[in-house]
Amino acid sequence: MMRSRLAEKIARALAIATIAGFAVSGCATYRPVDEAFHKVLNSPYTMDSGDVLRITVFQQTDLTNTYSVDRGGYIAFPLIGSVQGRGRTAKQIEADIASRLRNGYIRDPDVSVEMERYRPFFIMGEVNSGGQYSYVPGMTVQNAIAIAGGFTGRATQENADITRQINGQVMNGRVPLSDPIMPGDTIYIRERLL
DSSP, rough: OHHHHHHHHHHHHHHHHHHHHHHHHHTTTTTOOOHHHHHHHGOOBBBBBTOOEEEEETTOOTTTTEEEEEETTTEETTTEEEEEEEEHHHHHHHHHHHHHHHHTOOSSSSSEEEEEOOOOOEEEBTTTOOOOOOOOTBBHHHHHHHHHHOTTTBBOOOOOEEEEETTTTEEEEEEEEEEOOOOOOOEOOBBBBO
């Protein structure tokens, strides 16, 4: 009897040690944040799928409207067709639309592109209400957690994992809660080990 209880305790202790070893080794292999991950924060904002733009062509009420960047990264614009939106700034889109309108449609078009609504960010893991939320410029990881109802009782509260797409490349990083987030980011709050 005593021998089987001792064997159970030893087996349980080995199982816990093995699981803890895997958890720690998983943390050790996590790719740290590199320079490109944070460089995007100081770069001009570029559009992607889900962004909604207010495009104004002055004195052209039929062309002035709200337009979305579709899944393919394009904006369907009257007269000139698809305009590349993904990876471009508002100024680049303005110049492209004006150039294409000038080519046989409007003599001297004055085009303005403004953000109407940023694409959402996503938060999951150890928060009370994970999901998709509207992005507001200047948000931090901590703001995102607050919007998602705060931490659960099991959450790691020192940092968070972010998945971010930069120039078509998906990057992951572990960041402090004070780090800014970007539209389209996926934030993951891990469960603490103990």
